[in-house]
Amino acid sequence: MADLNQNLKYDVFENLCKVIEQDIQVAKLKKSEFIGLHTNGQYDKFIANIFLYVLSRDNKKITTGVEYQDILFLEEVNYECPLTHEKLVEHVKNVPIRRFTITQIFPDDLTSDEIIEFEKVCA
Structure with a gap:
């Protein structure tokens, strides 16, 4: 979190939320979990959970x-x-x-x- 640009970090978080909402491969419950972390201001868990989730997904183009x-x-x-x-x-x-x-x-x-x-x- 300390490495994020403090002036742009909320833009980054919001853009991540938009990507998550539009991704048809992410389950609805998982989307809700991510968005909930963002809404509750738990940005460190938000970033960490997204990172861990993305690491475990297949890297195949649909x-x-x-x-x-x-x-x-x-x-x-x-x-x-x-x-x-x-x-x-x-x-x-x-x-x-x-x-x-x-x-x-x-x-x-x-x-x-x-x-x-x-x-x-x-x-």
């Missing part, structure tokens, strides 16, 4: 298969990134695995005026 609706888009770019020319799909044991993420460009909560502006750009 892979997801290619969705059928993505195939047309992948074919359009010849299954490679148009900018870096890296493969977007990797075959592992004859199973296509995604090496890309879909980025939402247009927000869901556009006003009617903003929709008109976005449609002008897309036309």
